Amino acid sequence: MKEHIFNKLASLAAIVIMALPVGIACFFFGFILLDNPCAFCWQERTAMILVALTALYIVRFGLKPKYIAALVWLGIYGAFMASVHTSFNLASDIGQGFSLKIMGAHTYTWALLVFIVVLVVVALLMLTLGNKFPSNAYGNKPLNSLPKLACGIFMVVIAGNIVQAFTQTGPLPFVGQDSPGRVSFNPKFMSWELDHWPTYAPNARGAYAISNPDMDTWNKTPALFASAPEARLLSQTALPEAISGRVTAIDYQPESQIYALTTSDNWVYILDNQFKLLTQAQIDGMYMLHIETLSGVSFTSANSLLVMGFNKAWAELVLDPAQNWEMNYRRFNQSSDGIGETARGQFSTIRAKTSYSLALGYSKALDQYVTVTTRDELNENLVVSRFDKGDMTLSAEANFKGLEGKALPQLTGISVDDEQAWLLNTDASEVLQLNLLTGEVYSGVKLPGTDNPQGLLVRDGQLLTVSQINGRNQLQTFVM
Numbered sequence: 001m002k003e004h005i006f007n008k009l010a011s012l013a014a015i016v017i018m019a020l021p022v023g024i025a026c027f028f029f030g031f032i033l034l035d036n037p038c039a040f041c042w043q044e045r046t047a048m049i050l051v052a053l054t055a056l057y058i059v060r061f062g063l064k065p066k067y068i069a070a071l072v073w074l075g076i077y078g079a080f081m082a083s084v085h086t087s088f089n090l091a092s093d094i095g096q097g098f099s100l101k102i103m104g105a106h107t108y109t110w111a112l113l114v115f116i117v118v119l120v121v122v123a124l125l126m127l128t129l130g131n132k133f134p135s136n137a138y139g140n141k142p143l144n145s146l147p148k149l150a151c152g153i154f155m156v157v158i159a160g161n162i163v164q165a166f167t168q169t170g171p172l173p174f175v176g177q178d179s180p181g182r183v184s185f186n187p188k189f190m191s192w193e194l195d196h197w198p199t200y201a202p203n204a205r206g207a208y209a210i211s212n213p214d215m216d217t218w219n220k221t222p223a224l225f226a227s228a229p230e231a232r233l234l235s236q237t238a239l240p241e242a243i244s245g246r247v248t249a250i251d252y253q254p255e256s257q258i259y260a261l262t263t264s265d266n267w268v269y270i271l272d273n274q275f276k277l278l279t280q281a282q283i284d285g286m287y288m289l290h291i292e293t294l295s296g297v298s299f300t301s302a303n304s305l306l307v308m309g310f311n312k313a314w315a316e317l318v319l320d321p322a323q324n325w326e327m328n329y330r331r332f333n334q335s336s337d338g339i340g341e342t343a344r345g346q347f348s349t350i351r352a353k354t355s356y357s358l359a360l361g362y363s364k365a366l367d368q369y370v371t372v373t374t375r376d377e378l379n380e381n382l383v384v385s386r387f388d389k390g391d392m393t394l395s396a397e398a399n400f401k402g403l404e405g406k407a408l409p410q411l412t413g414i415s416v417d418d419e420q421a422w423l424l425n426t427d428a429s430e431v432l433q434l435n436l437l438t439g440e441v442y443s444g445v446k447l448p449g450t451d452n453p454q455g456l457l458v459r460d461g462q463l464l465t466v467s468q469i470n471g472r473n474q475l476q477t478f479v480m
Contacts, residue, residue: 039176047078062137296360361416398439413456
């Protein structure tokens with residue numbers, strides 16, 4: 001490529017970036033439409049400015065490997081920031097998002113396109129250069145008209161951005177707002193914020209990191225209802241030694257008269273009325289949709305059930321003599337005959353999006369699955385979520401009511417009866433009552449003689465839960 005053509009293209013690239021995305025954002029959107037960028041917008045705009053500046057350096061000093069490296073770095077950084085910014089609203093309803101739109105897409109979406117174009121252009125440039133860089137440096141020679149125009153546009157747009165940044169965002173240590181606001185040069189309406197300095201954690205999710213629930217190590221909290229009556233321990237039954245891991249959930253199917261258990265080793269066990277093993281399968285949670293440690297199980301018919309990991313990913317299982325392990329190789333690590341997987345998916349929530357769940361139930365009256373969240377270090381509420389069985393989509397959510405001023409419990413079991421549910425608070429070996437429609441929590445009963453129970457089943461006026469005693473899963477039955 002001839003040197004003068006290369007310099008014209010580099011100058012034109014600087015003009016396009018500064019005059020269009022950066023210039024329009026500053027002068028038209030900012031000073032005319034009064035759109036004030038958020039902290040992410042400033043990150044993206046700064047990266048674009050540096051891309052244009054690098055193009056001008058290439059015109060003045062020649063194309064060098066370090067400038068190519070700078071363009072690649074800025075393209076990757078800008079694309080990453082725009083991807084994070086865009087991802088906030090990828091799941092929103094049509095037309096929803098932040099700030100202004102261009103051709104139906106919000107401005108931060110176009111930022112992602114700009115940085116992808118930068119990376120594509122750099123790749124094409126490297127493909128067309130051959131084996132040597134062009135000698136295109138102006139050095140001490142005067143610039144031609146197009147590079148001069150590029151420098152002039154750059155200085156004007158930079159000046160406008162300096163005015164906008166220092167008046168609307170403020171000097172250091174102020175770092176920008178969490179969402180776009182309206183530009184104002186009245187000090188009373190300027191928003192200089194300190195809330196959005198980056199935070200770090202030994203987790204890729206950063207400030208949104210939530211520890212995985214660990215049923216053996218969490219700190220216990222007091223009973224929510226100290227005056228609740230005590231249930232009476234009716235019996236304690238040792239579950240089969242063949243069960244691998246700690247039992248995490250239990251359910252019963254009255255028509256087939258069978259139990260279903262899940263364990264911390266991702267096993268699903270089907271037992272008869274006398275707790276004899278009928279069939280079993282170990283869910284492979286690593287492949288296909290990722291299912292974390294199984295924490296919930298619920299029958300939906302005489303031969304179908306749903307199991308759920310604490311990350312609210314689920315697998316639908318069928319009890320059928322025709323099923324075997326070879327048919328379910330991609331879904332099960334191991335299994336006996338008579339059980340298979342028919343579907344796998346994820347429960348998507350709104351209020352509970354940053355929470356895990358250790359309890360799954362099914363309301364036959366509502367024809368909905370029910371989950372409740374666990375206590376964690378990020379959220380200040382517990383949430384009950386309901387999902388339509390037909391399409392496994394969220395139908396309703398409610399924050400728990402009745403827990404104001406109290407330490408949140410750790411819920412590890414649920415048993416649903418129409419529009420009501422029983423919840424197991426493992427912290428205090430306490431069973432609570434929950435209105436599924438309102439989220440209201442009521443006093444229930446205490447379970448004496450239990451230690452860190454898991455799973456809950458209410459049937460025929462009895463409460464069943466499982467504790468691990470001396471390394472053995474023990475089914476404990478209480479009467480209210």
